[in-house]
Amino acid sequence: MNPKRQTIHFEKKLIDKDALKVLKVLHNAKFEAYLVGGCIRDLLLGQRPKDFDVATNATPEQIHKLFKRSRLIGRRFPLVHIMFSARKYIEVATFRASHSHLNKGGVARDNHYGTLKEDVFRRDFTINALYYDTKNSQVIDFVDGLSAIYEPKICMIGNPIDSFEEDPVRMIRAIRFEAKLDAKLDSIISKTISQKSHLLGSVPPARLYDECVKLFHNEKSYSVFERLLETGLLKHLFQQTSNSKFIKKALNNTSERLKSNKSVTPAFLFSVFLWDSQNKCFDKLKKRNKSNFIAMNEASEEVISRQVKQVLMPKWLSARVKDIWMMQHQLEKCSSKKVNELVANPRFRIAYDFLVLRSQSINPELRHRAEYWTQIQK
Numbered sequence: 001m002n003p004k005r006q007t008i009h010f011e012k013k014l015i016d017k018d019a020l021k022v023l024k025v026l027h028n029a030k031f032e033a034y035l036v037g038g039c040i041r042d043l044l045l046g047q048r049p050k051d052f053d054v055a056t057n058a059t060p061e062q063i064h065k066l067f068k069r070s071r072l073i074g075r076r077f078p079l080v081h082i083m084f085s086a087r088k089y090i091e092v093a094t095f096r097a098s099h100s101h102l103n104k105g106g107v108a109r110d111n112h113y114g115t116l117k118e119d120v121f122r123r124d125f126t127i128n129a130l131y132y133d134t135k136n137s138q139v140i141d142f143v144d145g146l147s148a149i150y151e152p153k154i155c156m157i158g159n160p161i162d163s164f165e166e167d168p169v170r171m172i173r174a175i176r177f178e179a180k181l182d183a184k185l186d187s188i189i190s191k192t193i194s195q196k197s198h199l200l201g202s203v204p205p206a207r208l209y210d211e212c213v214k215l216f217h218n219e220k221s222y223s224v225f226e227r228l229l230e231t232g233l234l235k236h237l238f239q240q241t242s243n244s245k246f247i248k249k250a251l252n253n254t255s256e257r258l259k260s261n262k263s264v265t266p267a268f269l270f271s272v273f274l275w276d277s278q279n280k281c282f283d284k285l286k287k288r289n290k291s292n293f294i295a296m297n298e299a300s301e302e303v304i305s306r307q308v309k310q311v312l313m314p315k316w317l318s319a320r321v322k323d324i325w326m327m328q329h330q331l332e333k334c335s336s337k338k339v340n341e342l343v344a345n346p347r348f349r350i351a352y353d354f355l356v357l358r359s360q361s362i363n364p365e366l367r368h369r370a371e372y373w374t375q376i377q378k
Contacts (some may be wrong), residue, residue: 019052152183168199254323327351
């Protein structure tokens with residue numbers, strides 16, 4: 001199968017200069033190397049990609065030798081991160097073979113390197129299987145990914161059942177791309193997700209954290225939430241969460257903030273998703289004649305401990321979520337003597353935003369209190 005090659009001259013300002021440097025070094029060393037995946041998708045849509053990935057026929061060890069500031073990541077199939085600053089790197093992956101191998105123990109191994117054509121068919125969706133040849137300014141398309149982007153439609157490379165069993169996270173990615181691109185999800189994919197949603201339970205919670213942040217930190221986060229409910233995926237990510245006016249308000253607020261280039265934090269999302277469960281747990285503990293502070297603290301710990309079994313919450317995140325919850329009582333009952341002290345708290349603003357959204361959705365009785373804190377800040 002010969003690929004389609006379409007000449008496209010992307011705006012230079014949209015392509016990361018460091019990614020181009022990586023490609024130049026690999027080309028000078030006589031290796032094949034291309035920009036690949038989501039960055040090509042975004043460039044075709046006229047958007048500035050957040051990340052640039054490179055695929056090459058050079059092995060991880062060969063890549064590592066070419067770049068002094070690089071490090072090998074992973075054991076099963078090593079990637080190379082080429083560092084340009086403390087927080088910025090370009091990820092370079094070696095072409096992977098299109099089939100698995102069995103070792104002596106009968107365990108599938110797929111860390112065999114392959115060709116560009118083989119690498120294409122190891123990817124998940126056609127929209128993410130495009131390569132860009134910077135030397136000839138050509139998009140290389142083996143799987144009709146260009147048509148899928150322009151339609152737009154989310155199509156899987158290969159059998160959806162096999163693909164999701166190989167990597168259940170692809171189900172989450174399908175929903176995210178569907179919403180992000182306002183695309184039609186192939187009916188077979190949608191049906192398979194509903195059948196195989198339970199496979200998410202086998203994914204390490206640490207890996208699901210980053211995927212969840214990507215799911216909801218976008219301009220259509222509530223649409224993503226609804227689709228997760230419809231497909232049965234939500235219960236395997238946030239079993240303690242159900243739909244509510246508060247969640248709808250909070251997710252739409254997150255989307256609006258992103259459209260306005262305002263900051264967002266996963267702490268806010270997790271605190272909203274788990275608030276109802278935290279309240280129920282608090283009410284049970286309060287009946288045991290515990291103080292509000294002790295009951296709130298124990299309820300927070302219990303809800304968070306259940307959540308991290310599904311999706312990891314880093315310590316900084318769980319601490320911030322607890323702060324948001326613990327400050328709700330203070331914002332509701334705070335005396336005038338402690339107003340300045342509370343406003344000076346570094347967590348005040350996010351706890352205040354949380355209170356405002358509660359007052360606009362599930363707790364209208366708090367509107368006067370939210371307005372009080374709004375006036376205090378003027």
